[in-house]
Amino acid sequence: MPAPVLSYKDIRVSFATEFGDVDAVKGVSFEVMPGEVVAVVGESGSGKSVTSSTAMGLLPESASVQGEVLLEGRNVLKMSTAELRRLRGSDISMVFQEPMTALNPVLRVSDQLVEALQVHEVAFGGKALEKSIELLERVGIPEARTKIRQYPHQFSGGQRQRIVIAMAIACGPKVIIADEPTTALDVTVQAEILDLLRELKQELNTGILLITHNMGVVADMADRVVVMLNGEVVETGPVAKILGHPEHPYTRRLLAAMPLLREAGDPSLEREQEQERVRVTERAARETSHRAAAGMSSGAASPAPAALEAKDVALEYKFRRKATRVVHDLNFTVQPGEIMGLVGESGSGKSTVAKAVLGLLDVAEGELRVRGENMPALPSKQKKALKREIGVVFQDPAASLDPRFPIGDIITEPMVVHKEGDKDSRMARARELLDAVRLPSSVLNRYPHELSGGQRQRISIARALTLNPTLLIADEPTSALDVSVQAAVLELFSELQQHYGFACLFVSHDLAVVDSLAHKVLVMQNGRTVEQGTTDQVLRHAKESYTQQLLAAAPVPNPETQARRRTERQRLLAALG
């Protein structure tokens, strides 16, 4: 049996803060063999990134580390600064999460690669440049010889991550630490990057320490898995065992929380969906008749108007009088009480659509009807009145709540803006909504920074529901959250949707999340509609090749299924050329 290339022995890390010492890592031990991928899995605050950083000696000064990190038998923690510097980049290197910031934007790619080689005395001058070009070709950058002269911003996100990987493998490291290497990337790009890492690992026999929160990525890449919780390892073992037969309740909970992209042909699933569909139509019918009876609809005799309807909508951004059209010929209808998933990769224009519906962006062409009225064309007073009918939940719960407002004021803000109710009735409404999102009413006087991410997103949802809107716009509401928190928020969301019966435009890049929630799906690419239909039609019987690619690229948390899906995807891509 070969010796481990990297081993952590009883690592303990604590940070000195103004509130006393905080133990981030409490005695973690595991090993990485040559050519092996070890995935460290855990949610934010589990200490997974801190643990891996100890191997690079990159922890801040306030940290104190105990234990041993052995890199090929040498203890990294005992090394001097100079020794560590020689080590970094040559024997051990790192791939970061955000390829935007991992490359220096003012230096050419060639300079950065050559520098990496020269610092570690691998090659110099022209030789180093030649080697850099080789490296770029190796990581799959086309026309490497000309492209190497370009600056980082001239590459796409996926290509930038390839360049970061090229820098990481430049000096033939024994171990690569990949800290959430694909989290910032689109699914199709993620699949490509993972393919690349897998190839490189086999070719170079490098150990990879993969830090991730995505069980699908784990299933796709890892040989062994280390599950961390609150700075401790709760379970470790081969990937098939951990994902297939997890023993620790936390691992089970983590797996259960993963939203699943369900495949066609599951009879129990089909039945469940059929029931769901019947229930939805019944509820929608009940809802409209209820609204008509209450006199809320404009004409009781006419059929209730769609909650949201787009007719030949085109949207553009204006910059210095130059308009760039980002959305073309968009048509869709969201009926009352219906959730429509708007799916696409970055740059597809899905968030732009959400912005336009919220009235934050002018509609260049076409009609955007909210409850039958073309909102962009309305005079401002009526527009404001119509905005009461629209609630919004944004992606980042930290940014979407004003940090200077107590929670009570945040939730009641819509009532203040629309001059509704008095102080007491507003507070009563806030309590009611907090109850609905299952938070204690004691948080009324707290500030957003005192709450966790999941709690903040509940507050966002509560605020969106304050005026009982008929339409909710949710722009990636769970993508900034941990999986278990995401699961809880999604569960809450669908419960609230059933209770309040609002229609919803749910923007997301995550097909699995959309699958678990939406009744209808619209897939967008480069501002155009690729495919739309019921969730079942689009996600399980996709007609368009782009949708098929998207579906094939989404990793599932089961190593065997994922391996099968991978070959299927490669076949699909090969077929498409």
Added chain:
Amino acid sequence: MSEIHRPEARVEPIDSTIEPAGEPAKNKKVEEASLLADAWRSLRRNPWFIISAVLLVLFLSMAIFPQLFTNNDPRECLLGRSRQSPSAEHWFGTDVQGCDYYSRVIYGARNSIAVGFIVAIGTFIIAVLLGLVAGYFGSWVDAVISRFTDMVFAVPYILGALVFLNVLESRGVREVAFVLIIFMWPTMTRLMRGSVISVVNSEFVLAARALGAGPITIMRRHILPNSLGPVIGYATVFTGIIIGAEATLTFLGVGLQLPAISWGLQLSDAQPFLQTVPHLLLFPVIFVGLTVFAFMTMGDAIRDALDPKSKK
């Protein structure tokens, strides 16, 4: 079996996420009253804040109640005791006119600090209004305001003040402050504009706009409170800068005029005697220096405390 239990497992995190964050915060509720209280707590622990606060209280009481510090009349000047060295009777000695120098330095605090405050408050108001409007509305509004700001910014305040103050017949605190405001508002306006721009695109502002809230409501409720932090910090530093600027202008002979008492005038009068009676220069310099130091240190401390990003 495990398949059936999954929904159960999904619900679990809901309760577990509420409690841990909810419980400890409840105990600290009194302390965690607001972000301002937060800022105050971090200020209290900052030794530089304590030092500057003590100094400022001292100088401010000097400016408001100079009688507390000296019983002598600063205007009681006897030529017979001109240029005496510091003694038990006259702590800082006497100046050329034979006035008690200690009481003159004490009384000088009022005019210097008054100029500092008036100018700081004046520029603060201009900067906040212009910066808010420019940053919030952007496009041509921003272009007009910013270019105008740049034009004023291009004139060095010393040059502007020299030109304008030279024309004025009598120059008191009001005139000097007015001219300084006219030439010194651009820096703070730019700061305010930048600070507003960093807030204006945040999601909570988008959320408010999506609600149908008007520009005034959004500016008042969301943008102003979130963008004032750095500007308040700078305004405090700025007060110190202005006190230095007043001394500079007065020293150059275009600031306050006799019979007013100010540190700048004292410096100006003491200049010819630098070699023979150095203490005439030394004492006002120490006072100007300490005041400017106190304001700047205080400004830095306030800025750090109000900036949520500086929190650990």
